[in-house]
Amino acid sequence: MRVAIIAGSISGGIRIAKEIENLSGVDLFVVVCNVEKRSPLLRWSREILSALKTFRWQTLATKAFSYARQSRLIILHRPLDDASSIERLRALQCDVGLHAANVIYRESTISVFRLGILNAHIGILPKYRGRCVAEWSVLQGDPTGVTVFFIDSGIDTGARIVLREFFPSEGWRSVPALKNMLFRCDARLYRKALEALMRPGVRFESNDASKGQRYYVMSSLFTKAVNKILAASLMTSG
Amino acid sequence: MDLETALSRPVPLDRCEGLLREALLRRRAELQKSWKHFISAEYLASLGSLAPEVGSFLSGQDPIRDWRFVANFTWMNCEATFLDSLRAIALGGKVEYQPSNTSPSRLLTADLNKLSSSERLQALCDRYRCPLNIGLPSESDVAEELLRQLMVPDRAKLEAGEEIDADFVLLKLNLVGIRAMITRELRLVDALNYFYELPKRSLTRLQTSPRLLALWLCIYAQLLCAPDW
Numbered sequence: 001m002r003v004a005i006i007a008g009s010i011s012g013g014i015r016i017a018k019e020i021e022n023l024s025g026v027d028l029f030v031v032v033c034n035v036e037k038r039s040p041l042l043r044w045s046r047e048i049l050s051a052l053k054t055f056r057w058q059t060l061a062t063k064a065f066s067y068a069r070q071s072r073l074i075i076l077h078r079p080l081d082d083a084s085s086i087e088r089l090r091a092l093q094c095d096v097g098l099h100a101a102n103v104i105y106r107e108s109t110i111s112v113f114r115l116g117i118l119n120a121h122i123g124i125l126p127k128y129r130g131r132c133v134a135e136w137s138v139l140q141g142d143p144t145g146v147t148v149f150f151i152d153s154g155i156d157t158g159a160r161i162v163l164r165e166f167f168p169s170e171g172w173r174s175v176p177a178l179k180n181m182l183f184r185c186d187a188r189l190y191r192k193a194l195e196a197l198m199r200p201g202v203r204f205e206s207n208d209a210s211k212g213q214r215y216y217v218m219s220s221l222f223t224k225a226v227n228k229i230l231a232a233s234l235m236t237s238g
Numbered sequence: 239m240d241l242e243t244a245l246s247r248p249v250p251l252d253r254c255e256g257l258l259r260e261a262l263l264r265r266r267a268e269l270q271k272s273w274k275h276f277i278s279a280e281y282l283a284s285l286g287s288l289a290p291e292v293g294s295f296l297s298g299q300d301p302i303r304d305w306r307f308v309a310n311f312t313w314m315n316c317e318a319t320f321l322d323s324l325r326a327i328a329l330g331g332k333v334e335y336q337p338s339n340t341s342p343s344r345l346l347t348a349d350l351n352k353l354s355s356s357e358r359l360q361a362l363c364d365r366y367r368c369p370l371n372i373g374l375p376s377e378s379d380v381a382e383e384l385l386r387q388l389m390v391p392d393r394a395k396l397e398a399g400e401e402i403d404a405d406f407v408l409l410k411l412n413l414v415g416i417r418a419m420i421t422r423e424l425r426l427v428d429a430l431n432y433f434y435e436l437p438k439r440s441l442t443r444l445q446t447s448p449r450l451l452a453l454w455l456c457i458y459a460q461l462l463c464a465p466d467w
Contacts, residue, residue: 139258139424141251214382216389219431222424225261229254 001198002094004029006080006117008101010073011050014063016100019187025198029092030067031074033085033101081106089113096197098190099151107153116150116158118193120186122179124164125149126212129156134182135175135226136215144169144178146185148193149207155214160204162193170233175226258424258467265431266462270297273455276441281448288325292452295329295459302463303330305419308370313341316368321449324369324412328456335368341376347383355403362409372413373420381417381426384410388429396433396440404443408450415457422467430458 003026007013013030021028034043051057067073074092076085080103089097089112097117099105110117123133125147137144145166152158167185172178196202218226273296274282282289305327314335316323326333345365350358366372372381388410395402411433418426433441444451 136425139254141254213425214386215425216385216429217393217432219428219435221261221265221431221435222258222428225257228257228261232253232257 001025001096001194002027002029002092003096003098003194004031004074004089004092004094004113005098006031006033006101006103008033008035008103009050010047010064011053011060012100013073014060014067016098016187016190017067018063019191020098020194023191023194026194029072029074029094031076031089031092033076033080033103034078035102081109085109086112096194100186105151105153110151110153115197116160118148118162118190119151119156119158120189121147121149121156122182123147123156123215124166125156125161126207126209128215129209129212130215132218132223133215134169134179135218135223138169138175138178138226138229139218139222144182146182146189147207148189150204154209157207157209159207161207162196162202162204163189164205165189169230170236172230173227173234174230175223178230255467259465262427262462262464262467265434266459269434269455269459269462270299273297273459275438276455277445277448277452278442281445282452284448285452288449288452291329292456295456299463302460302465304464305370305373305416306422308333308335311374313338313374313376314368314371318367320363320367320369323367324453327369327416328412328453328460330456330460333368333370335370341374344376345380347379350380350383355406359403359406359409362413366413369413369416370420372417377417381414384414385426385429388414389432393432393436396436396443399440402443404445404447405450408444408447408454411454412450412457415454415461418461419457419464422464424467427461427467430454430461434458 003020005013005016005020005028007016007030010030010032013032017028017030020026038046051060064073074088076088078085080101086108089109094112095114097113099117099119105117121133123129123137124143124145127142128137134144143166145164147161147164149161150158165185167182169178172181282293285292315338316333316335318326318334323333325331342365350361353361371377388407392402392407392410396407411430414426415430417423418430
């Protein structure tokens, strides 16, 4: 299976690649997009900063160099939905894309991948679509977790769910800490999803949009209330 | 982890509701003191006879009317104009309405979005002449679209300092607020929370429509005091 990680930075792409590269039967590429059309100076400054933040920048540099040498590290200079970027993606002949960049995908980009692009959404689908779904789940007393599904051009409306995993919000003292934990599950869950996709007779759960709602950015009033709920749960759980 | 384990919460749901209600009441107390920051004296004066009513409503602690029992599953007709009915609802007054035997055909959001901004404003004022109708289950698609517009393009424009149609944004905030009073949906009240929290420079741009701004604040005040979130 040919897989491309669509990342917003080299360090972000390599982080996921490290989890997946040893998966038998997977041929892996890291595609780095120019998110928000940054200037080369800003883009590479951010790359360096992001690499330094990992505290393992030497390992990261070695990995990145190794991928680049094998032509498995592709740096896009144009936006992802630009014709030249789509052509470069198409040339990779990938089966699956893994979303790891802060970009919105158009149909023309999604269709380049034979099976589609997977997204590790930090909410339980189909109930929680959109933004701030982890905090909305806590506020409404629902379980938190991550859903890996094939995206379409809508907001978390892609019809095929590959897997869903619940992670309790208890033990996390604040919304950023909870969300960081959920975001950090992406690499492991992408690995599990790819394993599932490579099994014969894989079946998808339906993401029925009518069974859920779209959520939006949460106000600071409600975010503070969620922080209090998390703090209370921390005290209760000891 | 399975769903059952994930659902075993150390914080009971009523405790979550208590924390939520506490936050809303704190916001109400804040609004009671700071509402004049949203409408300058000059704009308030332009409201004429509405100004003292709004002032007393926002500064005081008027009993809150529960609109859930007024809006049932039947379309309602109002003799009064849209603005008069909106005023009555916002100030917790009496709305004169008649249940209708027929309801208008479904409003398709795609059709609504094809209209110009002023046409959309008019279409919504006509359809919701009795504004309580926005709370009916049949209006969920329209309400969902109004919420989306507020929380995606309108919010982005306000935050970026771009040009906005203050009348239309405030009309949507009023309608979404009324639906929240009827459905008690947290996403809807949070849209109002979010707009209330926008930087002052963004909100002062809405002052060009002082009547709708004042009525929106009164609806928001009612929502903050609602006892059962």
